[in-house]
Amino acid sequence: MSIAEVSGKTLDELVSLKGRRAVVTGGGRGLGKAIALRLAEAGADVLIGDIDEDLAHEAAADVAQRYGVRAVGVAMDVADSASVAAAADRAVGELGGVEAWINNAGIFPSIPLLEMSDADWDKVFDVNARGVFIGAREAARRMSGAGTGGVIVNIVSTAGFRASAPGLAAYVGSKHAARGLTRELAVELAPLGIRVLGVAPSYVPTEGNLLMLRQALAAAGMPEGQEPPTALMGTGPVGRPGVPDDIARVVLFCASDLAAFMTGSTLLADGGDTA
Template identity: 65%
Template sequence: MPMPDVSSHSVAQLVSLTGRRAVVTGGAQGLGKAIAARLAEAGADVLIGDRNADLATTAATDLDERYPGRVIGAFLDVTDTGTVNAVADRAVDELGGLDIWVNNAGIFPAVPLLELTDETWDQVFAVNTRGTLVGAREAARRMTAAGHGGVIVNIVSTAGFRGVGPGLAAYVGSKHAVRGLTRNLALELAPHGIRVLGVAPTFVPTEGNMALVAAAFPDGADPADLLPQMTNSLIGRVAVPDDIARVVLFCASDLSAFMTGSTLLADAGETL
């Protein structure tokens, strides 16, 4: 299935997602909610999936009231293939199809290597890597069955390009795996008209991220005071969730119609 030539389209047409249906995993807050917001603003109907079903529903209600696209919330545990299937089916049944899938759900417990258990390693890979694989696979099955192609966007991380720091062996390993998975999924799914792209953010001080930072420094340090140590921004400020959401919107839209397999760094030059 050849990718369409959209060079005659206006900028408004290229960025518009009107008529498209999207799923965002881990979408109840932070990066996920910001991504869902931009997709909905561009006209997509969006299903927010999250382990916190109540928070997913609250986020969906908020976005549904603000943007033209329909937004619904659902329980989703990306380590449970059954719930991934249920969310994919709900998108097809209630939104009318599936055109965009954003694998955003992820965890990054900080555990020194000598204290890292097999169980923690397996948990990180179950969420970050296998969860991405299962989400992409189930999205691709439905996109292929519908015969219209689609876009899969994997949230990678700058940790998919380099070592980050002590205690993050599992996270860095899982994100290197997601970056490689993105490339091979793009190769395998291209004949079906499905593009696969990665977005690699630097650290973004979301609610969940800051809670993890606070837990890693239990000596009473203010997590906000640690931000300059955790980022190497060349543009004079720390990232906000919408900085990443705009890159995801680019990937999901026809602005990137001739791209697949790449992982775009959204890192303010951190990895230079």
């Protein structure tokens, strides 16, 4: 099955996701919710999975109310294959299928290497690398089973291109793994009509990211009560930190037919931070 040739489509048709169904992991807030909102605005029905089921339901209700699409919120632990498979089955059962799957869920605890336990390392890789593998596998099984093809977008990080900061060995390693998986899965899944792309943000302040950043800076000795210096992080040549919608727009591009001839690449969405 080859990827469709779409040069005869209008620009509106290329951007539109009307009639398609998308899954966003870690979609209850932050980047994930921004991504779900943009996909829904383009016309996609959306299943939002999150480790916090209440957040998933709240986000789905907001998406449905804003854009009039079908939106479902479910509890999902991306490191648990049964949990991911159950969410994928709900997307098929309640939305009718899956044509786009966004592996967004991730964590970045800061633990100095000499203090890092095997369990600490495994937890990061379970979410950031194993979660990408499981999500891609379950998405591809349903896309190929339905004969529809589709697209898988993995949220990587600039940490998938370079070292990041002390204490993030597991995070940097897991994001390099996610970037490598993106390239390998693109080759393996192309004959099934499935494209695989990565999007690599620099640091983007969100509710969840700020909490993890505070924890990371506390581990590095930041005085208690001092706010993280978010204005200094991820500004790059553009002169400002990213916001969730900066990343969501790039994901929408990847998921749409605008990117129909692209697979295997990881697009930097970093304000030039790695230039």
